[in-house]
Amino acid sequence: MPWTPAAKRYNLRIIGLSLLYGAFLIPAVYAFKHHLLHGAAAWIAAILPALPIVGIFGAMGRYLVEERDEYVRMLLVRQSLWASGFALSLATVWGFLENFELVGHVDAYYITCVWFFGLGIGSIMNRVTIGAAVQC
């Protein structure tokens, strides 16, 4: 599938943000492992790796707005809705299972992995319901 210009820009942003993520994460892990940080520095070091991930979601939103091909955009919007529905539902069920002490606590950022997995589900649902899918 040929990349649209908006998709190319989106791709570049993702690559940049992923690199930034690695650059922030590795020193942070090292610092925490060796107990080098306390107080405000700990907060900053912990939040910095999160920001590129937030940026990735922002890049996706930006792409949805910039994509001029409305059909592609419609497919992606549907995928995202499925992803959100899936992630939120899973979080709900897991939360209740946690509350009833059947499963353990999980770090909150794993919900993003669930959401991206949900995009795959959305792609399948697109193919099933309207016979088309877009590579993300």
Add this chain to the structure above:
Amino acid sequence: MLMENRLRVLRAERGWSQQDLAERLEVSRQSVNAIETGKYDPSLPLAFRVAELFAMPIEDIFVSPSRRSSKAI
């Protein structure tokens, strides 16, 4: 995304309120307002309904974005 249109003028010519127009188009009043103020572009079916309601071609109601007087977005 501002698409110039003559909706408000045409509506006033017939003495219709936004609510009147909304009812005739079977949409909400907020939709009519958003379209008139250029905040929202109607879909093709809706644009056709508007044109048929006023018995005019679509191009006489909505200004095609590629023909805009100003080239600024």
Add this chain to the structure above:
Amino acid sequence: MFAAKQGDMTPAQRAHTRRVLWLFLAYAVILPPLIWLRAHRHISDLLLMIMATAAAIPVLGIFASWGRYLSDERDEYHQAMTLRRMAVATNATMGAAVVWGFLQAFGVMPLVEAYWIPFVWVVIQGFNGCIAFFGRDRDAA
């Protein structure tokens, strides 16, 4: 959630609001007995799992209701606005979850149950509704 006055809501919005109210009611009715049971009786793990799922179902129903609303809504402007609000809510929720997750992983903040994530999402949707209520356009009739 959608508009200030009852009269302003579209039929799809009315249907959705009604569904959500029933679901909240179901949730309020189902949950307390389950909590009581867990506190005062010994329950097997399997039964606990069923109870937890039962408690979650009304909430899942609320998300399903949103999905149904999106496909039911015949007014395209409201549909588009709702989609945009959901995208914003999802973005903000995911962002908050990521930041919190890193704070948790590095031991700066405690672990919390996963259902706070949908809770944040619903609250943000509520904020959007309030903003819509107070920031309504002054429009000419």
